[in-house]
Amino acid sequence: MNGQKIETLIRSQLSNHKLFNSLSEKTNISAAIISEQGRWLSVNSRLCRTLGLPHDDLLATSYYDFCYPEDIQAEEHLITLIAANQTPSFTIPKRLKTASGQTIWVKLNVSRASDDNEESSDFVYMFEDEYQTHSNLNSLVELSNSVPGAIFQYIKQQDGNDRLIYMSQSCSDIWEVSAEVARKDVGSLWATVHPDDLEGARMSIERAVETQSNWTHEWRIVTASGKTKWLSGNAHLRKLENGDTLFSTAVIDVTKDRSNKQALDSFFEQGASLNTIVGLDGIFIRVNSQWEKVLGYKKEEF
Numbered sequence: 001m002n003g004q005k006i007e008t009l010i011r012s013q014l015s016n017h018k019l020f021n022s023l024s025e026k027t028n029i030s031a032a033i034i035s036e037q038g039r040w041l042s043v044n045s046r047l048c049r050t051l052g053l054p055h056d057d058l059l060a061t062s063y064y065d066f067c068y069p070e071d072i073q074a075e076e077h078l079i080t081l082i083a084a085n086q087t088p089s090f091t092i093p094k095r096l097k098t099a100s101g102q103t104i105w106v107k108l109n110v111s112r113a114s115d116d117n118e119e120s121s122d123f124v125y126m127f128e129d130e131y132q133t134h135s136n137l138n139s140l141v142e143l144s145n146s147v148p149g150a151i152f153q154y155i156k157q158q159d160g161n162d163r164l165i166y167m168s169q170s171c172s173d174i175w176e177v178s179a180e181v182a183r184k185d186v187g188s189l190w191a192t193v194h195p196d197d198l199e200g201a202r203m204s205i206e207r208a209v210e211t212q213s214n215w216t217h218e219w220r221i222v223t224a225s226g227k228t229k230w231l232s233g234n235a236h237l238r239k240l241e242n243g244d245t246l247f248s249t250a251v252i253d254v255t256k257d258r259s260n261k262q263a264l265d266s267f268f269e270q271g272a273s274l275n276t277i278v279g280l281d282g283i284f285i286r287v288n289s290q291w292e293k294v295l296g297y298k299k300e301e302f
Contacts, residue, residue, distance in 0.1 A: 020113075020124075030106070030127040033113050036083075036214075037238055038063040041122060050106075050127065052099035063125070066096045073166045076236065076248035077151040079123065082112055083214055084234030084250050094127070121214075149252035150174050154186070154235070156209050158243045162186055174231065174253055176223040194220035194228070209245045212237055218254065230258040 020042050024031045030047035032040055040059050048055050051066055064072065071094070078090045089111035096104050107128040113120040152167040164186050167179040177188050193201055197219040208215035215235040222228050235249040 032063070032125045033122050034063050034125050035122050036236060047127065050098070050104070051096070052102075066098070068095060068097065071095065073153055073248075076153065076238075076246075077166075077168075077250070079110065080151065080234060080236045080248045080250045082110065082123070083121075083236045084216075086234075086250060086252075088112070096127075149250055151248075151250050152182075154247040154249055155240075156205060156245045156247065164189075174229065174251065175221065176225060176227075192221040192223060194222055196220075205247075208235070208237060208247075212239060212245070215247060215249070229253055229255045 020031075020033055021044075024042070024044035027044070028046070030050045031044045032047055033042040035041055039062055043055065043058055045055065048058050051058060053061070067075075075092070075094075078087075078092070081087045082089065089109060091107060091109045094106050094108035096106060098104060109126045109128075111124050113122040113124050150168050150170045150173075152171070153165045154162060155165060156162050164183045167182045169179050171177060171179040171182050175182070175189055175192055177192070181188050190198075201217060201219045204215065204217040214237060215233065218230060218232045220228055220230055230253070231251050232254045233249055233251040235247040238246045238248070240246055
């Protein structure tokens, strides 16, 4: 096996927590496992040299200490897509500040870490040194505007108020509210939430803030044109130094999926046919109401 194939094999195994420390020292890239909050969990010696700090000193810092604040928004949108299982990884140009204050460009690849065969809430970062590119932050924003659905950063403040600090342009496609209006007045988005779903949506956010766990929720909106849509949202949370909570959020329109499911449910229940779904082991998974009429059992008893 040649050197390039060995390098590719090593990189493919870096996502495993247990193998990271040994394998990361055999690769020619800077690598780290980073928590959802940006804390270094494991770093290899090449990354220490790249950023200019000894191993223990680097672990005492945060990944965000080496990032430009204005770059974090778009990057966290992409992290949200991984957390929501909408993409397995992403690769972008990235600028970093070293311990000496020097700015370096790298090619950054991020994917989810794992513990043996189980997914982890941590992420593997691989940095290829001195990535030669003329790209800049605009490329990240362009990328965030090209992914399905809308991605945005939402802050839930300690005082109970909330605000948007970033919204991709596809906001208008879903809510019929422009990104500019939404950023100035987050209430313009809340105003579209279906009245029956408003309390549940607010409570889901409160629970996420309280537990500092990733947010997942589905709800309906009614747009200005009168359309009712089902939306599905996922967010990666980060506690800010001032106590506020930052939601890096991805939202997609799942109205068609919901409609297809409702049509299937209606077809399954209608008519005099005995409709059923049976597993490979012969166990009933689902039956329609006609079974109750014919056999006298309630559906829950099958």
